[in-house]
Amino acid sequence: MQLRASATDGRIQRALLIAVAVVCVISMGSSAAASESQVPTEGGVATLQDCFVQKKRLMAVVLVDESASLKGYGVRAATDPDNERVGALDSVLDTLSQLVTTGGTSLDVDVLVAGFGEEYLPATDWVTVNETDTPELAGVAEGFRDRNKAIDTDYVLALQGAQDALDQRAAATSAAGEACRLMVILSDGEYSLGTRTDRKPYAESVSLTSLKGQREAVQIGLKELCRPGGLADQLRSTETVTLGMGLQLKKDIHPDAELENVAPVDFFNALAMGQGGGFSCGNPDSGKFGAVVTADDFGEIVIKIFCMIQHCVLSDPLTVDRTVESIVVQTVLATPDGKLEVTDPTGRVEAVPLSKETSFSVLGGQARVRPQSAKLATLTIDFDQAGDAQVGQWTLAAAKDSGVGLVAAVNSNLSLELPDGQSGPSASPAG
Known part of the structure; x- marks a missing residue:
């Protein structure tokens, strides 16, 4: 033919x-x-593809881990010694741009990049990807190369920040029609809180000056994330798809880990897909709104989305x-x-x-x-x-x-x- x-x-x-x-x-x-x-074809991947084909509008928050565990400290080995998150973030942003710049169908893609460690910290405002170039995103990934010194990896504040950002953007752009919602997380899966005198807003009664207190605060945060109707389920209830990109996810639990009894790989998988190993986060049947992928997987997923639309x-x-x-x-x-x-x-x-x-x-x-x-x-x-x-x-x-x-x-x-x-x-x- x-x-x-x-x-x-x-x-x-x-x-x-x-x-x-x-x-x-x-x-x-x-x-x-x-x-x-x-490349995954079911769960959150299928949900994202189906949504974008129908609505042709996407709001994406990309969360990037800034914790010290990335470069290692004390007796803990680095989880991202080669700064793979920088290349992964650059690939994600470039791939999202390709959705808009290489076709004739009208597609709207809004992106916000934020770091998280001790707090949720946006690295950009909301950026609408256009058909020529998007200078607001140039150099954003490279800026995370040295952002690996935070004493926390606080997933509660990260997800709260992403949820608020998506809700606010949806309200601000409602006249343009409903958009698909996406949260991408680049992290090592190590939920940890460092030693300090201030306290977490979700665990104000707990002192963080000792490992015992840090572990107690993490358990409170874990409930905030993973209880029925908690943060993970709240995001899923708004049909937000979570794509996790793991950085050397560990299968063992460090003796001094603040998150006890759950390996980083299981926590990270459960956060994205509802279950990881024997650990559940929110509704265990909520896998339709999550997947764990690589940056290369993401590229293939987006290519297939574009092909479906076109x-x-x-x-x-x-x-x-x-x-x-x-x-x-x-x-x-x-x-x-x-x-x-x-x-x-x-x-x-x-x-x-x-x-x-x-x-x-x-x-x-x-x-x-x-x-x-x-x-x-x-x-x-x-x-x-x-x-x-x-x-x-x-x-x-x-x-x-x-x-x-x-x-x-x-x-x-x-x-x-x-x-x-x-x-x-x-x-x-x-x-």
Whole structure:
């Protein structure tokens, strides 16, 4: 089947999106083994996808751990020695931006980034991602590299802050229609309170000058979070999806841990999904509003959301006419050295490495690669509308022996003219 991009009813179609879902094919000697992506597809992921497809509006609060446990202290090993949260945050923000900047359907994405340690501390105001650039988000992730000195990891104040921010934004933007609500948490799952003379607002009767008092305050906070109708359930009652991104989540409990009897990994999973190990946080059947993912998972999730909204179809070679201003390719890599082959209408093939930022010329335009993480990268081709060199058939495919297999999908904001004269998408989303 050949797909042709063209103008319809006099309206210029501006962008051609090739959203790439993953079907990994990795060479192993003389044979090949195929492995499918392990990105979660149920629970909070499915809820978020279904909501955004319906409402096309998203409010997202991204919470970033600022505690000293990230760099380690005393006899406690660092939980984020390589500052992975910085790259993860950058990838999350970049991926959310891609929802708005690479398609023709009107999508609204509002983002607020906040740190949490001893308190909930916004790093940005609410930022509406636009179609060109969003300077308010530039450098935000890098600013967290040295924000790892807080003596607490206070999830109660963090979730209260996120809940209030989402409620206030919903009220302020109600005229624009109801929005999906998302909370992303980057943390090591270690609920802890340090030694101090002041007290927590949810445990005002408890002194924090000793480990005994700190443990007592944490237990009070745990009830505030996880009791029936507590903070976790309150967020779920507003259909807020929680996506947890864990930083070296530990399976054992440190002897001096303020949170007793619950391993960090179990607490973190329960906070997001309702249950972790044998620990429950709120309604144990509330998993439809949570998931634990990686930053790379998040990229794939958003690509699939976009594909669902734009009614992506499986692509064959593409015939591009002068109405197409750009091609945007979002890729998920099976290996770091993955390459994408771009074949222009003359048959010239360009093998494009996806692991480093680069720019190069193509027939009738310019192309650039922007890596988003070790697994995600974006290739953009901008065409010169003054000429017609780009007109003709283009092919995008994984380079041979690159260790990457892929399925491409076409954004239906273009009119897709099929050989039988019928137009419009006719296949299910890629992925």
